[in-house]
Amino acid sequence: MKNRSLLKITGLFLFFAILCAACTIPFYFESPSIYYKTGMDKLMLRSGKIFGIITVVFLLFQPVLIGRFSLLDRIFTIKKLFQFHKTNAMILLVTAVIHPILILGADHFVFFSFESKYWPEFIGVFLLILLLPFIVISFLQKKLGLNYKTWRMLHKIIAPFIFILMFIHVTNVSRSFESGWPFYLLSAAGLITIFLFIRKYLSSKTIHHFFSGFTHQGSCLIL
Amino acid sequence: MKQPFKVLAIFALCFFASTAFAYQWNVDDDHSEIRFEVRHIHTTVSGQFSDFKGDIFFKPDDLDQSKFNFTIKVKSVNTHNGKRDNHLRSKDFFNSEKYPEMAFNSSKITHIKNNRYSLEGMMTIKDVTKKMNFEFLFFNPQAHPFDKKKWVAGFKTVFVIPRLDFKVGNGKFLKMGVVGKDVSVEISIEALRKK
Numbered sequence: 001m002k003n004r005s006l007l008k009i010t011g012l013f014l015f016f017a018i019l020c021a022a023c024t025i026p027f028y029f030e031s032p033s034i035y036y037k038t039g040m041d042k043l044m045l046r047s048g049k050i051f052g053i054i055t056v057v058f059l060l061f062q063p064v065l066i067g068r069f070s071l072l073d074r075i076f077t078i079k080k081l082f083q084f085h086k087t088n089a090m091i092l093l094v095t096a097v098i099h100p101i102l103i104l105g106a107d108h109f110v111f112f113s114f115e116s117k118y119w120p121e122f123i124g125v126f127l128l129i130l131l132l133p134f135i136v137i138s139f140l141q142k143k144l145g146l147n148y149k150t151w152r153m154l155h156k157i158i159a160p161f162i163f164i165l166m167f168i169h170v171t172n173v174s175r176s177f178e179s180g181w182p183f184y185l186l187s188a189a190g191l192i193t194i195f196l197f198i199r200k201y202l203s204s205k206t207i208h209h210f211f212s213g214f215t216h217q218g219s220c221l222i223l
Numbered sequence: 224m225k226q227p228f229k230v231l232a233i234f235a236l237c238f239f240a241s242t243a244f245a246y247q248w249n250v251d252d253d254h255s256e257i258r259f260e261v262r263h264i265h266t267t268v269s270g271q272f273s274d275f276k277g278d279i280f281f282k283p284d285d286l287d288q289s290k291f292n293f294t295i296k297v298k299s300v301n302t303h304n305g306k307r308d309n310h311l312r313s314k315d316f317f318n319s320e321k322y323p324e325m326a327f328n329s330s331k332i333t334h335i336k337n338n339r340y341s342l343e344g345m346m347t348i349k350d351v352t353k354k355m356n357f358e359f360l361f362f363n364p365q366a367h368p369f370d371k372k373k374w375v376a377g378f379k380t381v382f383v384i385p386r387l388d389f390k391v392g393n394g395k396f397l398k399m400g401v402v403g404k405d406v407s408v409e410i411s412i413e414a415l416r417k418k
Contacts, residue, residue, distance in 0.1 A: 033306045038395060041315075108314045113298055117305040 007075045015061065022053045025182050031175035041106045048102030049174065051095045058092035059166060060189050063159075063196040068203070086139075093135045096128055120172035127165045134158055156201070163193055248279040248376060248414035255412045257295060261386075262403030270308075272325075274299030279378070279414055283334070283361065291329040291342060291378075297322065316391050322349040338362065342380070348389035357382035359410075367415065378412040 026034070026049040037045050064072075065085040072081060104111065112118040134155075137144065141151045167190050171177050177186055257272045274296035281289045297319040300311050312319040329344035338361045346355040362377030384406045387394055396402035 033310075036307075036310055036315075036396070036401075107309050107312075108318075108320075110309055110313045110320060112305070112309060115305070117303075117308075121305075 004075060011072070011075060019054065019057050022057050023050050025053060025176055026050055029176040029180060029182050033175075037106055041108075044102045045106035048099055048106060049176070051102060052099040052170075055092050055095040055099060056166060056170060056186075058088050058095065059163070060193060062088055062092075063193055063200065067196050067200060089135045089138065093131065096131055100124065100128065120169055123165055123169045124173060127162065127169055130158065130162060130165070134162065160197055163190070163197075246280065246282045246416055248281060248416050250275075250277040250279065251375070251413040251415050255414075256410070258409045258411070260407045260409075261405075264401060268302060268307075270300060270302035270311075272296065272299050273301055277412065279412070281332075281361070281376075281378075286332045286334060286340075289329075289332050291327070291332075291344070293327045295325045297325060315393075318349060327355075346384070346389075348384075348391060351389045353388065355382070355384075364416075366418075372418055373415050374418055376414050376416075378414065379410070381407065381409045383407055 026046050031049075034042060034045055034049075062085060065081045065088065068078070076084070112121050137146065138151070138155065141148070167186070170186060171183065176182050255277075257275055258269060259271065260267050260269045262268075272295045276294050278290070278292040281291070297317045298312060300308050300317070302308055302311070311317055326347045327344055328347075329342055331343040333341045333343075335341055335358065340359050340361055341356065342359055343354065343356045345352050357380055359378055359380035362379070364374040364376040367373040367375040385404055386392055386406050387397070387404050391406075392402065394404075397404050
């Protein structure tokens with residue numbers, strides 16, 4: 001029991017250590033846009049970037065929490081992990097909304113003109129538009145009368161797109177993530193996420209059913 | 224009922240009288256540019272305003288009736304760096320939300336020598352209007368190589384705008400030694416008119 005509590009604390013410590021380390025990126029890997037900001041504008045731009053990074057970290061932890069890892073299940077229990085998954089979603093939604101407000105605030109709310117050179121920013125806007133109903137519908141699934149299986153299927157289909165868009169947005173919108181350690185760490189996190197998604201999809205019952213049906217049909221054909 | 228027609232007729236007469244002596248030229252947007260350069264620490268950053276309109280009435284023999292009126296959309300600034308362009312549009316520089324256009328209206332044109340002319344007029348950037356004087360070159364009209372029904376003429380000018388005089392920036396980047404105070408502007412216009 002004592003050992004489980006210690007592991008729980010270690011797990012939480014690890015999460016916050018990663019979160020704090022990621023939040024130092026706008027300080028140690030400053031992008032040129034920060035150089036030209038002073039006073040309140042600088043504070044807003046840096047804070048905006050930090051909120052964006054917090055969103056990314058919380059997002060990256062989402063598949064870990066529902067990954068059904070036996071070690072994590074034993075330490076935190078499945079119920080708690082799913083609860084964390086839900087709380088994380090709410091936190092990342094709030095940080096995702098704050099992120100563009102602060103970034104635009106640093107430029108006195110001058111909106112990007114509709115030009116191709118702002119495509120990474122528009123990917124971010126699209127991501128937010130996608131993320132907002134994705135999370136809100138998940139919370140209101142029962143109230144909206146949405147069938148659990150339908151919701152689960154939609155959740156599984158849309159989630160990888162959110163990660164792909166997030167990766168494209170982050171690596172192209174900020175110079176901090178264009179190269180060096182932030183890029184390598186984000187790429188590594190991206191690869192782990194891909195692995196987690198593949199693992200999750202392969203282990204899901206629907207896939208099992210699909211494959212079993214396929215094998216059955218296949219065997220029928222052979223027969 | 225006859226009164227409005229009289230006013231209209233007088234107005235039309237004045238309008239045609241003023242333009243009849245000076246040729247009206249239409250700016251060829253595809254071959255005309257408003258470029259600028261400004262010092263950045265040791266180097267020079269260049270950019271352009273892609274969205275502008277120009278009313279050009281010019282005839283070398285009738286400079287009194289000639290005029291150049293330009294309006295430029297500030298949002299069209301392009302320095303090939305999206306973040307810098309947005310910063311230029313912000314309150315730190317142009318404040319494009321409040322002052323979406325810059326304008327130049329000429330008041331006097333004089334001939335200097337050969338194809339060199341002097342242009343005097345009022346430049347408005349943000350809420351500052353100042354008298355400015357600069358030289359321009361006029362390239363004689365010739366038949367357009369691709370459209371023989373049209374004349375094509377050229378105008379070119381290079382001048383310097385002290386940006387802080389027009390409140391483009393408050394001087395903090397100048398004090399930091401980052402952005403220079405003088406902006407070199409080059410306007411190159413190809414203008415067309417029917418033969």
